[in-house]
Amino acid sequence: MRDFYGVRLATPMMLGTARYPSPAVMEAAFRESGASVATVSLRREREGGQAFWDIVRALGIHVLPNTAGCHTAREAITTACMAREYFQTDWVKLEVIGHADTLQPDPFCLVEAAEALCADGFKVFPYTTEDQVLARRLVDAGCRVLMPWGAPIGSGQGLNNPRGLRALRAAFPNIPLVVDAGLGLPSHAAQVMQMGYDAVLLNTAVAEARDPAAMARAFALAAEAGAVASAAGPMPVRDMAQPSTPVIGRAWL
């Protein structure tokens, strides 16, 4: 597995902390997932912020603050600065949303924010699309991780453009790639890892499962299976059938 800004993750799982029925269920899901990274956010102060942060910190894994809900580079940069101070990390999952319905990234503002944050010493994990030109701009800005979407956030659709994601993997062999958003089933995670990706980032698929802890385990198993398969070298796909049993020595009956 490629490293994330010098950090080698123990597992290829990044898990969100939102939408669980209770903090206890969230903790159980994290345990079962074996996640190496937990995503968090910053919102207006209300009761429980410190208690929530204590729970996340006790998980003992890397924390990745997001800039969810930001629609401009300025908002995202300010949020990232606040998160760096609050969470005491220079990692940031950079989200700059361009469309309220699809939650699609705004590629122009994303690059603008990435340039500013990388120059300020942040280790940026940009939530992006599978667009290779945009990916190049983000790498040129200083990003050393790319996180293309699989499908719209929270949709559970899986990979809408697997060919595009595969092409992105081939185009950036040295950049850690994470599919972030849109995964709904463990098989989607396996598919991502089979393509040689470095991790998956998911939240709703686990948090809104009937049994989040069991689903978290299923995702962990699938991601591991996909990673092992990728390393094992999958066979090429062929257009035509090819007998697996040797033809030579067949009886004349």
Added chain:
Amino acid sequence: MKIDVNGVPHDVDASTVEEALQILGWGGQRVATALNGTFVPAAARDKTALSPGDRLEVLTAMQGG
């Protein structure tokens, strides 16, 4: 002085961000602050002056994906 705190109008007798946090009950608590859309580091709160109509954001950890 009338300022907006997290989108809600407040009348606070404070001249700096630090004083406003104390008055609003967030003194010593772990929060992140921004004034009129600009990040205010914790170390700069007692030197950051407030003006009428300012928008103060006081943020804390929240669940996120």
